[in-house]
Amino acid sequence: MEKLKPGFVLFDLDGTLIDSVPDLAYCVDEMMKALDMPVRGEAAVRNWVGNGVQRLTERALINAVEGMPDQELMDKAYPIFLELYKHNYSQRSRIYDGVVEGIEWIIEQGYRVACVTNKAEAFTIPLLKDKGLHDYFEVIVSGDTCAEKKPHPMPLLYAAEKLGVAPENALMIGDSRSDVKAARAAGFHIFCMTYGYNHGEDIRDYKPDVIADSFLEFKDYLVSK
Numbered sequence: 001m002e003k004l005k006p007g008f009v010l011f012d013l014d015g016t017l018i019d020s021v022p023d024l025a026y027c028v029d030e031m032m033k034a035l036d037m038p039v040r041g042e043a044a045v046r047n048w049v050g051n052g053v054q055r056l057t058e059r060a061l062i063n064a065v066e067g068m069p070d071q072e073l074m075d076k077a078y079p080i081f082l083e084l085y086k087h088n089y090s091q092r093s094r095i096y097d098g099v100v101e102g103i104e105w106i107i108e109q110g111y112r113v114a115c116v117t118n119k120a121e122a123f124t125i126p127l128l129k130d131k132g133l134h135d136y137f138e139v140i141v142s143g144d145t146c147a148e149k150k151p152h153p154m155p156l157l158y159a160a161e162k163l164g165v166a167p168e169n170a171l172m173i174g175d176s177r178s179d180v181k182a183a184r185a186a187g188f189h190i191f192c193m194t195y196g197y198n199h200g201e202d203i204r205d206y207k208p209d210v211i212a213d214s215f216l217e218f219k220d221y222l223v224s225k
């Protein structure tokens with residue numbers, strides 16, 4: 001593939017920059033215990049992350065990716081999850097190898113960087129700050145910033161507009177089918193990491209432009225200074 005020189009690079013958060021599942025799984029399991037239901041464990045939660053914390057709670061209640069729980073149960077469970085996650089959004093989570101070096105490299109080459117996640121803003125901002133990543137980003141688009149979340153293109157187009165860059169000149173780096181679908185619909189280039197979360201499916205099946213097994217590999221596909 002010819003090397004790209006995008007007007008900006010938009011990073012996904014969970015499963016791309018940060019392995020946030022240990023905190024999310026802790027909160028899911030504590031919620032399940034509070035509801036007198038069986039705990040789900042980290043491996044299951046790994047397949048349920050990527051569509052925001054509300055959808056994660058729904059999936060945990062039905063123990064499946066697809067489908068909906070009983071509304072009464074959801075009304076009881078969701079506030080429990082939110083209260084738990086408010087106090088447990090970062091301490092068990094870790095930045096993936098190469099992320100800080102990679103973001104600093106990209107900024108050094110003169111690229112502008114932004115972040116787009118389906119995580120609600122009340123958790124996104126504290127998590128990015130706690131991990132020391134917040135100040136790298138010119139624009140941060142959370143799951144509730146726009147009327148639609150990924151896989152809808154709206155949050156990507158919103159970032160492009162804020163930065164004044166044409167979508168066809170923008171690059172998204174993510175980990176899930178929602179990132180690929182949103183990027184394709186928005187007209188962005190899309191690179192994906194294989195180590196993240198994709199609901200138990202192989203991200204290669206969604207045919208991003210570039211697939212990488214580790215964060216720093218994206219450098220091979222970008223024009224350097």
Ligand SMILES: O=C(O)COP(=O)(O)O
Binds near residue numbers: 012053118176
């Ligand atoms: O599901 C979430 O809460 C966030 O997931 P994302 O950062 O990969 O968009």
Ligand SMILES: [Mg+2]
Binds near residue numbers: 014015050175176
């Ligand atoms: Mg992700």
